[in-house]
Amino acid sequence: MLKALLLENVHPLSVEILAANGVEVVTRSGALDEEELIEALKGVHLLGIRSKTQVTAKVLESAKDLVAIGAFCIGTNQIDLKSAALQGVAVFNAPFSNTRSVVELAIGEIISLTRRLTERDKALHNGIWDKTAEGSHEVRGKTLGIIGYGNIGTQLSVLAENLGMSVVFYDTAEKLALGNAQRLTSMDELLKVSDIVTIHVDGRPGNAGLFGESEFSKMKPGAIFLNLSRGFVMDNSALRSAILSGHISGAAVDVFPVEPKKRGDQFESELRGLPNVILTPHVGGSTLEAQESIGEFVANKMKDYIRTGTTTLSVNLPNLALESTTGITRIAFLHRNTPGVLAAVNNTLAAFGTNIEGQLLATRGEIGYVVTDTDSSVDIEALEALKSMDQYIRIRVMPPAAPKN
Incomplete structure (x- = not known):
């Protein structure tokens, strides 16, 4: 009998799909470090993870029984894809299943930051009636700059226009603009004209350190910044300085360079406690609808691979x-x-x-x-x-x- 190990609280539907196809399924709630994963993969043929578990070359070389890995998320940068291919291990992900969830979070945060709802909420929880329009604006008429015009960026572009925003975007690849969005030729040009800047790039190594002190300084005074992509693309210290100086009026961050392995663990960041800053624990794609869709999609890809050998949408084979x-x-x-x-x-x-x-x-x-x-x-x-x-x-x-x- 084939055996599957599913980590990081993947949706129960994944268990049902694999079990219905004769797979013995073991689930664990948190992520595992390298040595723990090597030990846990003995006799395991299918591995399911989300974003925390790192599947390194050492893990893959040790996992002699492993046949396929399902990344129950968009990104696959936590997996050594080349080593997986050379070990004959297929990797599948869910590139489209949670885009709507990420986009809706971005829209909600853009409105909340523009209206400074974080500060109004905090004041009331502290017993202070802070009724004022100071620093509060409509998003209608504002310019949204999207860095990375992929599945998420394009869908965000459409919804933002429906709210009356103007949309500009920058992507290193040639991308077709949707609606009235305008493609700009450089990130500097985008930073100069945007009232709100949001990053939606992938996890390739070349995006590390994409946004730092220089980029924040080029943004419009009072602009808003969002990062719902990857933790390593942004310099958190630079954002802290830009917030404290008042150059950036608000920010939302969902991803961090170092993240706790499981729910309930201590979280440390230089961004904690800053005014008009929304911090969320990597939940951009974590809605019940998205997780169910991801669970169904990835589990079926793994099931198809073990039953028929089909590799459609495999990211490494x-x-x-x-x-x-x-x-x-x-x-x-x-x-x-x-x-x-x-x-x-x-x-x-x-x-x-x-x-x-x-x-x-x-x-x-x-x-x-x-x-x-x-x-x-x-x-x-x-x-x-x-x-x-x-x-x-x-x-x-x-x-x-x-x-x-």
Whole structure:
């Protein structure tokens, strides 16, 4: 029986989906450090994580039984994707399932900061009736600058325009502007004209240190800043200085360079206690609707991979969309992408009298993936011969799926 380890409180629907497909599921609430994860992955074939657990090259090299990893979130920077591919471990994530949740949080925080609701709320909780319009503005007519115009940035752009905001954006890649949004050619140009600046970039290493003292100084006096992307893209000390000086009038931060491993742990940050600053514990995508959608999406991707070998939307392996085999046996062969592998696979199978009913090949960088359906069972000797190839990474053998009711 295949065994799955699901960490960090992934949605219960994920457990139901995997268990219904014959997988023994073990769940744990928090994240694990490297040594804890290595120990926990003994005999585990499927790993489910969110953003806290770091799956390093050392972890992957130790996890000999691991077949697939599901990142129940958008980002995959917590996983060494190259090492996973070279170990033959497929990685799946949920690139679209929680975008609406992040966007709604951003909209709510933009309005709250512009109206200085944080200070009005705090005053009333302290028993002070602070009824004033001082520093409070409408968002209508303001310019929103979006850094990173991907799935989240584009959806935020549309909703912001519906609130009467003007939208400008900057992205290093060529992106089609939606609605009346205007693409700017540099981040400096965006900072100069924006009343509100929000970051929605991905977790690639090149985005580390993207926003610091220089960038804050280029923003309009009294502007508002949001970071709901990655903790390492922003210098928290620089934001603190900009808030205390009054140059930045408010900020919302949902992600941090160092985050506690589990709920209830102590949180430390230089941003605590600052006026008109909203701090949230990495909950941008944490709505019940989003978590259910993510749980269903990622669990089904893992289920499809173990049942049919399909790698559609895998972030580190060649993508093949596969149906249930019509043959007796399906051989999924991950290999280093060099010339002649397909011919060598076929010659090896032919040498052992294996007839091929269907075959698909895809490549992605240095990794190749060939899936072969045969009309008979395959000799162990044939599989051992495939494993002896210099390009071999991993081989999986699947019987046909049970017929649908």
